[in-house]
Each structure stands twice: as C-alpha cells, then as structure tokens.
Amino acid sequence: xxxxxxxxxxxxxxxxxxxxxECVQDMDHENMFWYRQDPGLGLRLIYFSYDVKMxxxxxxxxxxxxxxxxxxxxxxxxxxxxxxxxxxxxxxxSRSFGIDLNTIYFGEGxxxxxx
Amino acid sequence: AQSxxxxxxxxxxxxGALVLLRCNYSSSVPPYLFWYVQYPNQxxxxxxxxxxxxxxxxxxxxxxxxxxxxxxSFHLTKPSxxxxxxxxYFCAVGNTGRRALTFGSGTRLQVQP
Numbered sequence: 001x002x003x004x005x006x007x008x009x010x011x012x013x014x015x016x017x018x019x020x021x022e023c024v025q026d027m028d029h030e031n032m033f034w035y036r037q038d039p040g041l042g043l044r045l046i047y048f049s050y051d052v053k054m055x056x057x058x059x060x061x062x063x064x065x066x067x068x069x070x071x072x073x074x075x076x077x078x079x080x081x082x083x084x085x086x087x088x089x090x091x092x093x094s095r096s097f098g099i100d101l102n103t104i105y106f107g108e109g110x111x112x113x114x115x
Numbered sequence: 116a117q118s119x120x121x122x123x124x125x126x127x128x129x130x131g132a133l134v135l136l137r138c139n140y141s142s143s144v145p146p147y148l149f150w151y152v153q154y155p156n157q158x159x160x161x162x163x164x165x166x167x168x169x170x171x172x173x174x175x176x177x178x179x180x181x182x183x184x185x186x187x188s189f190h191l192t193k194p195s196x197x198x199x200x201x202x203x204y205f206c207a208v209g210n211t212g213r214r215a216l217t218f219g220s221g222t223r224l225q226v227q228p
Contacts (some may be wrong), residue, residue, distance in 0.1 A: 004158070031214050040124065042205060042220040043159075050214060058215065090158055094214070102147045102166075102209035104216055106158035 003027070004107035006091050012113045019078040021110050023091030030096030032074035033104065034058075034066065037088040046089075049074055050096065081114045088112075117142040117208045121219035129227050132193045134178075134193040138206030141187065148189040149207040149216065150180055159205060165189060176200070201226045 007022040021056065031050050035037030035043040035058075047066040055066050063085060067075045074093075078085055091107040094100065116125075122137040140146055147166050151159040163174025169182040170182040180191045189206060203223045 018197075033215060035218075040220055043207075043218040045215050045217075048215050092159075096214075102149070102162060102211075102214075102216060103164060104149075105161070106151075108158040109156075 003106055004091055004093055006089075006107040006110045008110050009108065010113075012115060013078075013081050015082060015114055017078075017114075019080050019081050019114075021076040021078075021089055021091075021112070021113065022073045023076070023107055024072050025074075025093040027093065027095075027105075028071065029093035030071075031094045032068065033092040033094075034064075034074070034076045034091065035090045037090055037109070038059065039041045041112065043090065047078065055079075057076070078112075081112075083114050086112060086114045116215050117146065117210065117213070118208050119208050119217055119219035121204075121206050121222050123222055124220065124224065125223050126164070127225040127227060128196045130198055131195050134191070134196045134200065134224065136178075136191040136204050136206075136224065138189045138191065138219060139187050140189060140206070140208045142208055142210060144210045144212060147209045147211075148180075149209070150174065150178070150189075151207060151218075153203045153204045153205065153221075155202075162191070167175060179216050194224045196224075198226050198228065200224060 032044045033048040049068040092104045118141045150162040206219040211214045
C-alpha cells in the first residue's frame with residue numbers, strides 16, 4: 001500500500017513564525033502535492049512538484065513556498081504564518097504515467113492553528 | 116479548465132436507505148473522475164475512479180458511480196446506508212494533461228439510526 005506520512009498532525013504556531021510541514025512518501029512517486037482543506041471550500045491546491053527541485057504553483061500559492069530536495073520528501077513552508085493560514089493541510093502523491101497519473105494518495109493531514 | 120460542483124453540502128439519510136451524492140463536472144477534455152471519502156480526523160481515501168472504460172464504476176464498501184457524459188454528471192450511490200458510511204465525500208476531476216486533481220467542496224453524509 002502507498003504510504004504518505006505527514007510528520008506533524010497538530011501544530012500551534014504564533015503569527016509571524018516560520019512554519020515547516022513535512023511529508024514523505026514510500027512509493028517512488030514522481031508527483032507530490034500540498035492541498036489546503038477548509039470547510040465549505042473543499043481542497044485547494046497550493047503547490048505541486050513533478051520531480052526533484054521542480055515545482056509549480058497551484059491555485060492558492062500566496063504566502064507559501066515548497067522544497068523538494070529528495071524524491072520522497074516534499075516540504076511546505078509558511079514564511080511568516082498568519083491567522084488566515086489556520087487550516088488542515090493535506091500532502092499527497094501520485095505516479096507520473098498512465099491511468100495512475102491522476103490517482104492521488106493522501107496523508108492523514110496536518111492541523112495548523114496560527115494564534 | 117476543469118471544475119466540480121457537488122450539490123448539497125450536507126445529506127442526511129436513515130440507516131438502510133439509499134445514498135445519493137451528486138457531482139457535476141466541467142472539463143474541456145475527456146475527464147478522469149474520482150470519489151474520495153474522508154473519515155473524521157483522517158486523510159482522503161480513494162473510493163472509486165472512472166478512467167474512460169465502463170461508465171458504471173464499482174468501488175469499495177458497496178458504493179458505485181455512473182458516468183453520464185450527456186449530463187456531465189458522476190453521482191455516487193449506495194443501495195443501503197450503514198452507520199459506518201458517515202463521513203465527508205469529495206468528487207474530483209482530472210485529465211491526462213494535468214497532474215493535479217480539482218476537487219469539489221465536499222458533501223457531509225449523516226446516517227441516522
């Protein structure tokens with residue numbers, strides 16, 4: 001089974017802090033994603049990566065950056081956390097070819113509260 | 116461009132009743148369509164997917180969905196609801212030219228005893 005692991009399930013950070021959310025997948029997937037989930041808005045794509053050191057902006061990249069130094073690891077960075085970034089963050093991964101290109105596997109999520 | 120609309124943010128059914136969760140999509144190219152389920156405090160699990168083979172797709176836990184191109188719909192059904200089906204359900208659309216899925220806003224299913 002695909003395993004996508006998010007290192008922190010629950011975090012509380014102060015406004016202005018730099019925040020790192022870490023994600024690791026064990027299936028050698030090329031694609032990795034960060035989504036944000038908010039009530040009534042569903043999942044919105046922040047950034048994704050299709051290879052080491054490669055990234056593309058999603059629908060809501062403002063206030064976020066990402067890092068992918070190794071294939072299995074994808075980090076989401078909040079340079080200066082703000083209260084409107086309080087949310088559930090979901091990491092995901094997928095293969096890079098064929099029908100499975102679009103089948104995405106998710107981690108359990110990281111609940112971030114910014115106070 | 117692609118988008119998903121899920122009609123009804125909350126659906127409540129009685130145990131044993133039919134479950135129907137509605138999803139309409141928009142896509143400029145042939146779509147792949149997905150239903151994911153999220154149990155409380157967990158990530159999303161794949162329930163089923165449509166990838167241009169059979170239009171009636173069967174998934175886990177007795178769920179199925181039918182792709183109707185003329186109606187641009189991919190509604191999720193289950194003949195008889197169980198208490199354990201209570202969760203949030205997300206419809207999503209993708210295609211071969213795009214690596215990321217676009218998700219709907221979700222439907223929370225309540226199952227009453």
